[in-house]
Amino acid sequence: xxxxxxxxSLASPSQATVTATLMAAKKAKGMTFADLExxxxxxxxxxxxxxxxxxxxxxxxxAKLASLLSLDPAITAAxxxxxxxxxxxxxxxxxxxxxxxYEIMQVYGMPLKDVIQEKFGDGIMSAIDFTLDVDKVExxxxxxxxxxxxxxxxxxxxx
Numbered sequence: 363x364x365x366x367x368x369x370x371s372l373a374s375p376s377q378a379t380v381t382a383t384l385m386a387a388k389k390a391k392g393m394t395f396a397d398l399e400x401x402x403x404x405x406x407x408x409x410x411x412x413x414x415x416x417x418x419x420x421x422x423x424x425a426k427l428a429s430l431l432s433l434d435p436a437i438t439a440a441x442x443x444x445x446x447x448x449x450x451x452x453x454x455x456x457x458x459x460x461x462x463x464y465e466i467m468q469v470y471g472m473p474l475k476d477v478i479q480e481k482f483g484d485g486i487m488s489a490i491d492f493t494l495d496v497d498k499v500e501x502x503x504x505x506x507x508x509x510x511x512x513x514x515x516x517x518x519x520x521x
Contacts, residue, residue: 377415380440384413387431402426407494415445478515487513 375383388398395406402409402423411417412427419427419441428438455461478487491514499506 374440374443375436380437381414383433383437384431387433388413391431393430398427398430401430405493405495407496412441416447418442418444482515483517485515485517487511488516489513 388394395410398404398409399406404423408417409427412419412423421442424438424441427433427441428435455464479485493510493512495510495512497508497510499508
């Protein structure tokens with residue numbers, strides 16, 4: 363075995379490879395993120411963030427997912443790596459659904475900031491001590507998407 367072959371075999375798969383592999387395995391098993399939530403006892407949005415390299419699985423969580431999706435050991439190991447969070451391209455998103463969130467922040471970002479600061483003071487909402495839930499609300503005029511973000515308030519310190 364050559365040194366380059368050895369190095370390549372020990373290298374972790376790229377995040378794009380991990381994401382594509384996980385999505386293909388989920389599809390092959392006929393599972394949804396909600397199915398994975400029920401099986402793993404973890405929120406579907408958190409599991410999806412794991413698929414995209416925005417979260418880190420414990421050894422137990424990675425093993426459970428590997429069992430559910432019949433994952434290769436290299437993928438299972440990659441799930442336990444520390445992620446590079448917020449790794450979207452720095453340009454305005456072009457995917458219509460993701461762009462709407464960008465648009466929402468363009469329109470309502472400053473108003474949200476003002477309302478939060480009126481209620482809590484000078485600070486931020488944590489994205490670390492944080493939950494995100496997506497619900498479907500049936501409506502005769504067309505189903506609605508309900509997104510609930512819940513983050514700990516972190517006041518800025520004075521020194």
